[in-house]
Amino acid sequence: MAIENEDEHRPLIELADPGLQRLIAAIDVLPSPPVAVMALNDILARKDAVIDDVASVVEADTAMTAKLLALVNSSFFGLNQSLTDVRGAIAYLGLDTVRNLLTAVELMRAFAAPNAELAQMMNDLHSHSLIVANLARSLMARGPRMHEAFAAGMMHDIGLLAIMSTLPDKFVELCESDAEEADVFGSSHAWLGAYILDLWGLPNSLVQSVLHSHDAYTLVSPTLTSAHAVYVAEQVTNFLDPASSPWETGSLPSHEYLETIGLDAAVTEMASSPNVKPV
Numbered sequence: 001m002a003i004e005n006e007d008e009h010r011p012l013i014e015l016a017d018p019g020l021q022r023l024i025a026a027i028d029v030l031p032s033p034p035v036a037v038m039a040l041n042d043i044l045a046r047k048d049a050v051i052d053d054v055a056s057v058v059e060a061d062t063a064m065t066a067k068l069l070a071l072v073n074s075s076f077f078g079l080n081q082s083l084t085d086v087r088g089a090i091a092y093l094g095l096d097t098v099r100n101l102l103t104a105v106e107l108m109r110a111f112a113a114p115n116a117e118l119a120q121m122m123n124d125l126h127s128h129s130l131i132v133a134n135l136a137r138s139l140m141a142r143g144p145r146m147h148e149a150f151a152a153g154m155m156h157d158i159g160l161l162a163i164m165s166t167l168p169d170k171f172v173e174l175c176e177s178d179a180e181e182a183d184v185f186g187s188s189h190a191w192l193g194a195y196i197l198d199l200w201g202l203p204n205s206l207v208q209s210v211l212h213s214h215d216a217y218t219l220v221s222p223t224l225t226s227a228h229a230v231y232v233a234e235q236v237t238n239f240l241d242p243a244s245s246p247w248e249t250g251s252l253p254s255h256e257y258l259e260t261i262g263l264d265a266a267v268t269e270m271a272s273s274p275n276v277k278p279v
Contacts, residue, residue: 019187020195026186027166031110033103033200036061040099041201054095055086058102067105068098076134076150093147096203100151103202107158111165118164118171121247125161128237128245129154136233139263140224145205149226149233152209156230159193159210160247175247190214217257224261232263236270 024030033041039057043049058064065086072089073082083089090098108126113119133153140149163185164171174184181188194211198204209227212219216231231253238250252271258264 017187017191019182019185020191022186023192024195026170027162030162030196030199031107034106036064037099037103037106037200040102044095044099049095051087051090051095054090054098058086058090058098064102068102071101071105076130076137097147097151100148100202100206101154103200104151104154107155107196107200108161111161114165114168118168122161122164125157125164125245129157131241132156132230132233132237135237136226136229139229139232139266140226145226145229148205149209149229152206152213152226152230153233155193155197155206156210156213156234157189157193158196159189159191162192162196163189171247188214217253222260224263228261228263232258232261232267236267240270 133150136153137150140146212227235250
């Protein structure tokens, strides 16, 4: 499923697929976006949005302020000195990136673990998502979509998180069998995750990155996009470190595909060095 205009927000994931309908019906209730996230979406829908507009929303929420400053000062962004104020963090990351990262954090907090075993697996999933996010960002080099790739990597398995939280028995069934996701859930966690992101009002480019986080090779695109970066990062992470995501396996994408998007040399180097691990 390709998107003709990934920057124009419009309903992307429709409930025409009966498998996705059944999966969402089984989950029963999906979390609604917090008020602050909806306010950020409303602000960024305006063409005249400025740093002060976004800062006013973030600063009104103490927890959100703490999350933003923790993220921007984390090792993932490699700052030479700490940023201690919200406006400085927004200026460094950009308006859209701030919204995307804070929404990713809120989404990952929206699903609670039903038991201790799944709580550990959900923590593992969070760690795995951050590894994929960091690698996806590095694959985008320092292009304009670099931070978007990071946010997409953070959210690429949000559908799986929803399934762990709301359908734990089905998730255990998947882990203990050789069945395909569609056979167990009726649809894929990528479709579910994309639907949730669309429901929360995130840009179509992010929705597409999650939707194609396991099959971006099916897209016809001569240039590297966040969707491709997340897919390659996911596959490389699972290939180099299978223990980071025991619920799924990974294999390196084909050389032909990697050459098309300009990542063949980078992935070949990572795969050929026994000391290289996604970090």
